[in-house]
Amino acid sequence: MGVPSQEVEGEMPAKKGRLDQGNHAPAPEPASENAVQPVISNMSDYTITELLGQSDDGKVVFTRGVISGLEGPAVVLFETNSINLERVKLFLSELSVVKLTMNNDIFNIFQLDPPTGTNSIKTTVIHPATQKLINKFTTKPSYFVTETPQIYQTITKPYILNHLGDHKWVYNILEGRAEQDRILCKNEDENEGFVLAADLKWDMTTVENMYCLAIVKRRDIYSIRDLNQSHLPMLRNLQETCLATIKEKFGIPRSLVRVYFHYQPAYYHLHIHFAHMRYQAGAPVIGKSVAVNDVLQNIALSSEYYKNATLVYYIKDGHALSVELDKHKLVVRE
Numbered sequence: 393m394g395v396p397s398q399e400v401e402g403e404m405p406a407k408k409g410r411l412d413q414g415n416h417a418p419a420p421e422p423a424s425e426n427a428v429q430p431v432i433s434n435m436s437d438y439t440i441t442e443l444l445g446q447s448d449d450g451k452v453v454f455t456r457g458v459i460s461g462l463e464g465p466a467v468v469l470f471e472t473n474s475i476n477l478e479r480v481k482l483f484l485s486e487l488s489v490v491k492l493t494m495n496n497d498i499f500n501i502f503q504l505d506p507p508t509g510t511n512s513i514k515t516t517v518i519h520p521a522t523q524k525l526i527n528k529f530t531t532k533p534s535y536f537v538t539e540t541p542q543i544y545q546t547i548t549k550p551y552i553l554n555h556l557g558d559h560k561w562v563y564n565i566l567e568g569r570a571e572q573d574r575i576l577c578k579n580e581d582e583n584e585g586f587v588l589a590a591d592l593k594w595d596m597t598t599v600e601n602m603y604c605l606a607i608v609k610r611r612d613i614y615s616i617r618d619l620n621q622s623h624l625p626m627l628r629n630l631q632e633t634c635l636a637t638i639k640e641k642f643g644i645p646r647s648l649v650r651v652y653f654h655y656q657p658a659y660y661h662l663h664i665h666f667a668h669m670r671y672q673a674g675a676p677v678i679g680k681s682v683a684v685n686d687v688l689q690n691i692a693l694s695s696e697y698y699k700n701a702t703l704v705y706y707i708k709d710g711h712a713l714s715v716e717l718d719k720h721k722l723v724v725r726e
């Protein structure tokens with residue numbers, strides 16, 4: 393399988409952008425100054441040591457392995473593009489190879505091998521992969537937790553404070569060191585500022601897979617637990633600006649965009665998900681996703697809502713926070 397070297401730069405996935413008619417996103421400007429050495433340039437350098445899991449829709453395979461010449465484990469995700477008319481048109485080429493595999497009366501099945509370059513696999517390489525990331529991509533059952541404000545203060549918050557070191561990729565985006573060609577808009581204000589960037593999950597080629605993240609500049613808001621009425625202007629402005637940008641750049645109306653937080657998030661630096669309604673991987677999940685509009689309403693009604701609320705969420709078995717909660721028998725498994 394050939395993967396163009398520029399598709400696996402540093403901490404980012406594919407950078408290929410294309411836009412033209414209707415359902416494709418604009419081609420980002422090439423990132424010349426920020427170009428880094430690809431962590432892998434030939435896929436035969438990667439050896440899979442473990443299948444970690446697969447997405448429910450069968451489109452992504454999560455693997456663990458090693459990259460020849462590099463120390464430490466890697467996590468590599470292989471993802472097929474969903475099929476759409478634009479891609480089908482590329483297959484109608486004399487370079488496609490077709491082989492009849494079944495014929496019955498008027499019914500024929502062909503094996504079609506499309507021309508090189510029209511059927512790329514989005515390949516996300518994480519190296520060196522921490523144990524936390526390996527766990528994140530390992531398929532395991534999830535269990536429910538009912539987190540009271542006391543449990544948050546005594547177990548979750550200390551856990552968060554111990555994991556603030558995982559945010560390098562966030563600061564790289566905010567401070568202009570990475571992914572600058574994937575930034576869609578920004579607000580530089582110290583208190584109310586944010587950056588809207590394409591999420592790692594989106595290769596910016598198919599509008600129906602649109603997935604962006606708005607990351608606030610402030611570093612003192614870890615999750616929705618910290619939000620109160622003083623944050624309302626920032627959140628409202630962020631939501632409006634990002635929806636307008638998504639409409640302007642990709643033609644997606646706000647009615648087709650899901651806007652939500654995660655609780656628990658993987659990264660405790662406040663960020664908001666913007667996902668296309670038709671993108672399966674962006675579908676909100678009960679026990680994990682919290683609509684931004686609900687959060688805005690709740691804190692408008694009571695400034696301390698999330699400080700005092702009991703929040704119910706699910707957490708993957710083996711997750712470091714789950715291990716902490718388990719010590720106090722707070723993970724419900726039956």
Ligand code: G7M
Pocket residue numbers: 403404561571589590591592593605653654656657658659660663
């Ligand atoms: O669950 P949580 O709300 O923390 O979601 C974090 C989001 O950050 C996920 O949707 C990830 O796909 C996204 N993400 C994670 N990393 C490491 C990166 C990255 O390096 N760049 C970008 N653009 N998104 C990331």
